[in-house]
Amino acid sequence: MNTSLLTLPQDAARRLLTSLRKPTRFLAAVSGGSDSTGLLIALHRAVSQHDCPHSIAAATVDHALRPESTAEARTVASLCASLDIPHRIVTWQGDKPSTGISAAARQARYRLLSTAADELGATAMVTGHTADDQYETIAMRAARATQDNLGLSGMAAATLYDRRIWVLRPFLAVRRAAIRDYLSEAGIGWVDDPSNVDPHYERVRIRLGHGARPSTPENNAAERRRELSSAAASLVGRCATLHAGCLVSLSADARNAAPQVLRHTLATLATIAGGRTYRPSAAAMDQLMQLVASGSPGRMTLSGALVQLRRDDIYIMREVRDVLPRDVAAQSSLLWDGRYLITNPSDDRFHVHPDAATFAPPASDTLSPAMLRHIGRITPEIRFHSGSADKGAPPPDTVSITPAFPLFDHFLPDFDLPLAEAIARLFGRKAYLPLPA
C-alpha cells in the first residue's frame, strides 16, 4: 500500500488553503456523513486560524428519497449554526425518475449545490470524496474500461462543473478511517446513510470486497493523463484548422506526433464533432489508428463523427446520419445535435434544420466539393415559423449559436483542461473558468 500519499484531514485542509493565493470562499457540500462532516470541521478550524484570508459556507441537498433525509439535513444545519457557518438546505423537488436514480440524484445535487454557492457568495465548492472513494472509483472503471483506460486516473482533485464553478476534492488522499478518528476525537457525530452498506450498489460491493486494500492510486495516472492532454493541446495548436465553424482538419505534421498523442487528439476531436459526451471505444480507436497508419486514403465513422483521410491531411466532421431538425421555443435555449447551444431570445418559435440547398459554402481551396456539400448537411439553419413573410428569413442578430462540447462542458476534470482550452480556442469560444489559484 502506498501510504506515503495518505494524509490526515487537518493537514489536507491546511494544504488546500495554503495552495490558494486569492481569498476564496468555499461552499462545503455536506451530506452529514463522516467524510463531508470531517471536511467541514477541518476546513472550519483551518479558516478560523489567525490571518487566514479564506472563508466557508455550507449546503446540504435533501434528495427527499428517504424519510430521514430532512432530519439529517437539519442536523447539519444545527452543526453549522453552532459553528457560525452560513448554511443552506436545498431540496430536490418534483418527480423522481424510476430508473437511473443515482445518476439523476447526482445531476440534481450538483445543480442545487452550485445555486447554493451563488446564493452564499462562494467561488469554489469542496466535497468530501476520500482515498477510499478513489480506490472504489478506479476499481469500478477498471472493471469496465473500454475507452483507452482514461478512467484509471480516477477522480480529479478538481472538476469544473457546468463551466461555472470548480469542485475541489481536498480529501482524495485521506482515508475514511482517519476522518472518523478525527471526528471522534472532536466529539462530533455523523449520519450513516443506509445506502452506503447496501450491496445492491456496485460501489458497496467493491468496498465490502476490498476491506483494507490500497486506497490511493499507486501510479501517477492522473499526471500522465494531464501530460497527454497537454501534448494533444499542443498538437491541436500546431496542426488543427477549423473550416466553416464545424469541420476540423489536421495537417500532415500531426502524423509525426507520438501515436498515443495523435490517438487521444483524434478520439477527442471525433467526440466533439459527433456532439457526444463519451469518447469512442478503444476498439473503434484501434481501427481508426490502423487506417491512419496505413497511409492510404479512407474514411471511418465513429461516435457520430466522420474521419476522412485525404492526401496527408485528416478531416474530422459530424457524420450526416441522425442530424435531426428541432424547434426552439420562444425565449429559450436548446442544445442542438450536441454541438451547438442555440438561444432564441425572440417571441417566436423557430426551427433548426440543416439545409444543404440554401447553404452558402465558404470559399475554400483545401476542401473538396463533396466536403463543402457535407458541411451544408450538418450546419444549423434557422427558420422562423411565424408569418409567411418571416419564413426562411435569416436569424435576427439576437439569436446566438455557440459551439458546445458536452464532453467537457458539464464535468471537466482538471487533467483534461489543457486540451479543452485548445479546442475552445480552435472554435473561437470563450475560455473555461480558470482553476482557483
Ligand SMILES: Nc1ncnc2c1ncn2[C@@H]1O[C@H](COP(=O)(O)OP(=O)(O)OP(=O)(O)O)[C@@H](O)[C@H]1O
Ligand atoms: N446530500 C448531499 N448534500 C451535500 N453534499 C453531498 C450530498 N451527498 C453527497 N455530497 C457530497 O459529495 C461527496 C461524495 O458523496 P457520495 O460519495 O455519496 O457521492 P457520489 O455520488 O459518489 O460522488 P459524486 O458526486 O462525485 O458522484 C460527499 O463527501 C459530499 O461532499
